[in-house]
Amino acid sequence: MKTIADAAAALAQGRVSARSLVDAALERIADPGGEGSRAFVAVHATAARVAADAIDTLRHHGLAPSPWAGIPVSVKDLFDEKGHVTRAGSLALADAAPATSNALVVTRLQRLGFIVIGRTNMVEFAFSGLGVNPHYGTPKSPWDRATGRLPGGSSSGAAVATADHMGFGGLGTDTGGSCRIPAALCGIVGFKPTAKRVPQEGVLPLSFSLDSVGPLARSVECCHLLDAAISGNPNPQPLAHRGVAGLRFAVPRGTFLLDGMDAHVAASFDRALAKLSAAGARIELLDIPEIGAIPGLNASGGFTAAEAYAWHQSLIARKRDEYDPNILVRIMRGEKMPASDYVKAVQGRQRIIAAVARRTAPFDALLMPTCPVIPPAIAEVAEQSEYNRINLLLLRNTAVGNFLDRCSISLPCQEAGTAPVGLMLTGEHGADAALFQSAAAVEAALAA
DSSP: OOSHHHHHHHHHTTSSOHHHHHHHHHHHHHOTTSSHHHHEEEEOHHHHHHHHHHHHHHHHTTOOSSTTTTOEEEEETTBOOBTSOOOTTOSTTTTSOOBSSOOHHHHHHHHTTOEEEEEEOOSGGGOOSSOOOTTTOOOOOSSOTTTOBOOOSSSHHHHHHHHTTSSSEEEEEOSSSTTHHHHHHHTSEEEEOOGGGSOOTTBOOSOTTTOOEEEEESSHHHHHHHHHHHTTOSSOOOOOOOOSTTOEEEEEESSGGGTTOOHHHHHHHHHHHHHHHHTTOEEEEEEOGGGGGHHHHTTTOHHHHHHHHHHHHHHHHHHGGGSOHHHHHHHHGGGSOOHHHHHHHHHHHHHHHHHHHHHHTTSSEEEEESSSSOOOBGGGGSSHHHHHHHHHHHHTTHHHHHHTTOOEEEEEOSOTTSOOOEEEEEOOTTOHHHHHHHHHHHHHHHHO
16 A cells, blocks of 8 residues: 555555554564664554554444544654654754653644654754764665665655655654655655644754644655644545646746756656646746845855754753764854844845745746755765765755745656656745645646
């Protein structure tokens, strides 16, 4: 079964049980030849089996809390779960007190009967797009495991676990691309909502100006269902089936967003545009010069460095040696960032948001490659200079959506059997429902 809808139908028809779904996920996680030991930092095997048995009993008596009750999912090691330590992929928090309550989004999942199978690995403190974690291991992208390629970050474990069927999806966070980058590099779907649409209580922050909570799953519809659950909709309706005919998409030109694509990404992107155009979508090139000003506003560290340093300052004073050096150096940029640069970033962001909104209002979404390259080899980022260069490259396109505070989704667009490539659709601020409809239509057109 690929999707949440597949699993829900099988449960309703009695073809599978919640316990069998959980056992299958746990078996994949425990496979010594798989990535489970690196994709997860904690596995809730006993609790998941107990929950599955209880849901099977409830369903037998017609009392299942939702059609999705019994479906296993994962949560990133950034979300509080009562009784578990929120390590955020770090050794510096390994001895922290267990959480006394769940993050609200975790509670919402569990109220519908989703079963949290475990906590997924991540980049330390969510501050990189590569997916590397020197403390708990780096899970490999599903593509070309013989080489060992980056899974993308920071929600690396969530993406690998989902791609490898260790559950039907996972909760991640996205501050600069952390749901969409690993989705692109692992060949699945990742969604970033308009930031404050999904509550962040009980989620360890990176940047309060840019953070968002979103799902990773194996289809647009799966992401839609998980997003509905965590945003407080107890009874989401399936996405309407419609074609792309009449949809109007903009491809940004004259900016860095289309620069430096490797040949496979460029060919996959062009092929996707051609398929959408042949299916009746209107695709237009659009000049958005204001986007070119974003790197300048972030030159001294931007919101993420300043706000991360404010949170980490006291922890670094006590446990500096326990940080990943590649993450520490990024956080420490915030120590020397002038207050004037932060104020300029705040003011400049509002001007750019307003200017870009005027240009993009007539379109259903912006289209661009999620990442300009295929998954790099893990060995390529061993040196800090290459770590930094490739990290910035992977974050380059996705971070624009966070800066503009828009909803954005990545879905696979490569030909079957080739390296994964993400096609990113970015909608307007607050237009999450419309973006899901457009993305579902695009997904169907690319599969035709």
